[in-house]
Structures are given as C-alpha cells and as structure tokens.
Amino acid sequence: MPRKAGRPKTGQALLTQERILSAALVLVDEHGVAALTMRRLAAALGVDPMAIYRHLPDKRAVLAGLVQRVFAEFRVPTVEEDGWQAQVRAFAHAYRTLVRAHPHLVFYVATDGASSGEAALMAGEALYTALAGAGLPPQGVVRAADLLVDFLNGFALGDLSGRLGRPGERHDLLARLAELPASQYPTMHRVLGSLTVAELEASFETELEILIAGIEAMLTADC
C-alpha cells in the first residue's frame, strides 16, 4: 500500500516531529538503539525514509529529540516530609525511575541530559535547594549534586549489565571465582561466600544512604 507522493490529503495523519519521535521511542524502548534506523523508523510511520528529513535534520537530531522528550518527563516530586535528606531521596528516586523507563537510552540521557531544556533546570533547582537547605556552602552544594548525579548515572549504567557484578554479571564473577583456589583472591572468596544471593543483589537504597551520610559528614567538616 504505497502512499502517493505529495502533501497528504486532509484526513491522513500529518507527519510531525512529535509523531516521528513517538515512533522512534517505541523502536528504541522495544529493540534498543541499534534498531533505530531512519528506514525502519519510516516504515513504522508508513512513510518514505526521506519524509523524516522534512522534520528533523538528521539521525543525530532524532536521538537528541528522544533524549529531550524523555528528560521532559522528569519531575521531582515536592516532598512533604521534613529534612533535606528526604528531598535528595526524592530526586534520586525520580531520576532512577526515569532512566529505568528507557534503559536503552541511559547512555544518551547521562551524556546529554543536562542540556535538555526546562526539565533539567527544574530538577537542578530542586536538588540545589535541598542541598543548600542542608546548610552546605555553594561549592559544597555543587560538589554534592555532582556526586549524586554521577552515582545515579553510574548505577543506571550498572543496571544495564556490568559493574563489579549485577544480577547476571555477579553470577559470572562468582562462577569464575569458584573455579580458582580460595587462596588466590581470599577476601573476595570470604566476602562473597558469606552472603546469600539476596544479600548480593545491588541495593540502590543502601548505596544512596551511604552517599547521604557522606554529605551529612560534610556539614560538620571544614569543606
């Protein structure tokens, strides 16, 4: 059912940036970034590949638009609970929710996220306000915020597969470790051997609390 060339008659859905990005997001979320192809994207839209170029300059722009769109969903809930810690937790959980919703885009979100419009500014304001409210000096606010964002991006990346082990990877590590004499890597043997599978699982919450404790320590230190 090839469409005719020319401007589509009324009644036909017009091709727009919005529709293109929506289709692209479906492609990426379902099959990964590698599946995002101008030709496949066009096919999903029922359109000639070149039609897309009327609305977006090139493929890079499609990917950038995707990150923009995903990041635009980012809202840090204003928390009723007292304490800057609760607000930092709210930020962290919101960010984690965002990147988990689009795991194949983690790299691009982590890499371009900040340059992605209003939502980034609003999120930054929320985080900075929480940290400034904790009593940190300006430089401390920036450092703590950077640290938190770095951790969040790193954790998201690790969730994808990897780090010093995660659901899948950790089992590889354990298997390799089991093949070697305990004397070769004694601490790893002892530490990992004494934990249950559940205890081995990465804990976002615990890592976040360690980080928050570090920020708390900044408050009493010189910094």
Add this chain to the structure above:
Amino acid sequence: MPRKAGRPKTGQALLTQERILSAALVLVDEHGVAALTMRRLAAALGVDPMAIYRHLPDKRAVLAGLVQRVFAEFRVPTVEEDGWQAQVRAFAHAYRTLVRAHPHLVFYVATDGASSGEAALMAGEALYTALAGAGLPPQGVVRAADLLVDFLNGFALGDLSGRLGRPGERHDLLARLAELPASQYPTMHRVLGSLTVAELEASFETELEILIAGIEAMLTADC
C-alpha cells in the same frame, strides 16, 4: 599495492588478534567508536576486510577484545600509606586513569569491565580488601564497593560531556540561566552565581572524599 591472496610469505607480518586489536584501539582512541569499521580496520592493517574474520568472529568480538585489552592494563598500586582510605583512593585514581586513557570506550568499559578477566578480579580483591580492612561486614563491603564503582563510572561518563554540567556543559547551563529572571530558579542563580569558574569545575577529589566520608559513617552505624 594489493597483496596477493594466500598465506603471507615469511617476512610479512602475520595478521594476529593482537595486531588487529592494536589497530582497532588506535582507531577508537583517535576517532571514536563510530570510526571502528571492519573495512577501515582492514585498511589500517593493509588487508582485505574478510581477513579479520579468521581471527575474530565478528565486530562485537573486536569491541569486546578492546575492552579486555584496556582493562588488562588496570593495576591498583599497593599503597604504603596506612589506612583503608588511602587504598580506596588508590583504586579510584587507578580506575580514573584507565578510563581517561581511552575516553571513547567509557561506556563499554563501564558496561563490560567486570567480565573482563583477571584484571577485574585483581582489582576487586584490592578494593574488597581495603573495605574489609576498614571493618565493614561482608554486605557493607559489597555495597561500598558497588557505590564506589558506580560513582567512578558515572564520573567518567560525565567527563565525556554532560551531567549537570562540566567544562563545556556547565557553561551552557550558566548561559541559559543568565537569560532567565533570577526569580525562576533562585537557588541555582545564587549558588552558581557566587562561584568562580575554577570553583565550578568538577572535582573528582572532593566527590571521592564525600563518598569516603559516607563509608566512614557506615562503620559507626548499624548497617
């Protein structure tokens, strides 16, 4: 000067995994992962593209081999200084040096690093030993190690470009902020406005110290 088909005579350099990966690493380090093409790689080696397939099954294997090779350089120096903190710092700096040497591979190192042979085990042993020496229980060791690695990967990613601003990105952020009325994002205005350019720069050291302080706090808490 096209080579003749067939096994090269003695005197000609034999194609090996080593030589292929070395050429690939040059390509990636100099021009990014996108420049790594089986055809370009072959050209760099003075060889037909298909010759590579005798030594590595496909392109994924080339990339995986690259990560392996890079990760194999990873050595955590044994530190004379006392204190687990010094050893954690040594680990962190060694990792940072590694990823900075091959910035275009950050994503792959962060994502595959752990599944990359001996070097990962040795590094893990060093980190676990430091943290266990601090007096953390097994679960605490794993959590703290995960947190540190997550941070290191996140920082490396941010170094590439991004996060809530870095050399380049932070200036974009400041420029956008400057265009808006101060009333819209008051905390960001105040915090960022009161810092010099030098103070705005990301500080690996400071972020690392906050994190170490968090681990120190674990020692006195329940955990």
Add this chain to the structure above:
DNA sequence: ACCTGAACACCGTTCAAGT
C-alpha cells in the same frame, strides 16, 4: 509544502575461490 524514489557512498558478513 510535503512526500516519493532513484542514486551514492558507505556498512557487516556469507560464500566461493585463490595460493
């Protein structure tokens, strides 16, 4: 104004052939 379609310069990889 908006879309199509042929064409170009690339990709990774299979398969048959050379030495």
Add this chain to the structure above:
DNA sequence: ACCTGAACACCGTTCAAGT
C-alpha cells in the same frame, strides 16, 4: 592455513521529481 574478492542485505543522506 590464511587471505582475497565478489556479492548480499543493509545503512544515512543528496538531489531531482511528483502533487
């Protein structure tokens, strides 16, 4: 055993053409 070379099914993108 090791390499070449043609071929195939893809890419992103330019440029001319249709309505």
